[in-house]
Structures are given as structure tokens and as C-alpha cells.
Amino acid sequence: MRYFNPVGAHDSGLIGENPRDTPNNLMPLIVQTAQQKRQELCIYGADYNTRDGTGERDYIHVVDLARGHLQALNYIFNLQNFQILNLGSGNSTTVVELIRSFEKINNVIVPTRLVERRLGDVAKSYADSTIAHELIGFECKKNPNGYDT
Numbered sequence: 121m122r123y124f125n126p127v128g129a130h131d132s133g134l135i136g137e138n139p140r141d142t143p144n145n146l147m148p149l150i151v152q153t154a155q156q157k158r159q160e161l162c163i164y165g166a167d168y169n170t171r172d173g174t175g176e177r178d179y180i181h182v183v184d185l186a187r188g189h190l191q192a193l194n195y196i197f198n199l200q201n202f203q204i205l206n207l208g209s210g211n212s213t214t215v216v217e218l219i220r221s222f223e224k225i226n227n228v229i230v231p232t233r234l235v236e237r238r239l240g241d242v243a244k245s246y247a248d249s250t251i252a253h254e255l256i257g258f259e260c261k262k263n264p265n266g267y268d269t
Contacts, residue, residue: 121192123207124178124247126185128262136182147179150219154228161230163215165237170244176212178246181262184209191256199255208247209260 127147129136137148153161166173188207192199213221219230252258 121189121205121207122247123180123185123188124245125180126182127179128181128183130183146177146215146218150222150230153230153232154222154226159231161219161232162235163219163232164235164241166234167237168243170214172214172216174215175241176214176244176246178208178210178212179218180208180247180260184260184262187261188252188256188258191258192252195256203251203255205252205256205258206247206249207252207258208249210247210249212244212246 125145127137127145137143137151139148143149143152149158149161152158163174165175168175170176185207188205192205219232222228223230249258249260
């Protein structure tokens with residue numbers, strides 16, 4: 121299973137994103153900045169060949185991800201010995217789009233600062249889940265179109 125940028129929490133609120141250490145992914149950093157646990161959110165690069173110059177990623181809701189794993193388990197004996205399955209929406213959302221969507225939904229401002237790109241970051245990264253859809257019937261239900269504002 122290969123997946124792209126898991127985000128979100130279960131509807132019950134019992135499990136979700138609340139890392140104890142410094143987060144390595146964007147959504148907890150957005151939340152912590154909105155909660156004023158961080159002064160500002162650094163946006164790494166604004167000169168990519170993307171819709172707004174910031175990196176584009178495929179964010180998959182953790183519930184969709186969990187469901188994809190369960191679907192794979194149901195079909196495991198029908199899969200080839202080695203089969204790569206991409207789990208994602210196939211849609212990309214830029215860093216700025218994700219921040220603006222969060223701000224709009226939560227009626228908050230997330231202070232940001234543009235900084236230099238990080239070494240190794242790519243402009244766009246999103247899944248082609250065609251094989252997962254064909255073999256195990258996977259599709260995103262929580263955010264099938266990405267995180268549009």
C-alpha cells in the first residue's frame with residue numbers, strides 16, 4: 121500500500137492528529153499555528169510550476185485510508201504476489217489552498233511566512249489509484265475532490 125499525505129480524524133473525535141513531537145506533515149502544523157502554539161507557519165517555496173506557486177499534494181482522509189486497507193485485506197488472496205496499490209484521491213491541493221480552506225472552515229487566520237524550498241521537494245505529488253479502484257474497489261469518500269475552498 122502506498123498513500124499520499126494522510127490527514128484528518130475519525131468523526132468521533134477519539135483519534136486524530138495531535139502529535140506529541142514536532143509534526144512532519146502540514147495539517148498538524150496548520151492546526152498548531154491556528155491555536156497559537158506556533159507563531160507562524162512556514163511555506164517552503166512559492167515558485168513551483170503550480171496553480172499558486174506552492175507545492176501540490178494529494179491529501180487522503182485517514183478514514184478513507186483505513187477503509188482502503190480493509191478493502192485490500194478482503195481481496196488479499198486474489199492479488200498478485202507483489203502488487204502496489206496507490207491510495208489517494210488523484211486530486212492535488214496546494215499548500216496555500218489547504219491553508220485557506222482551513223481558515224475559511226474554521227473562521228481563523230493562520231499566519232504564514234514564505235521561505236526557500238526544501239531540498240528534494242517536488243512541485244506536484246498525487247496518486248493514481250486506478251489499479252486500487254480496479255482490484256479492490258477503492259475510492260475516496262471523505263474528500264474525493266481534494267480540499268477546495
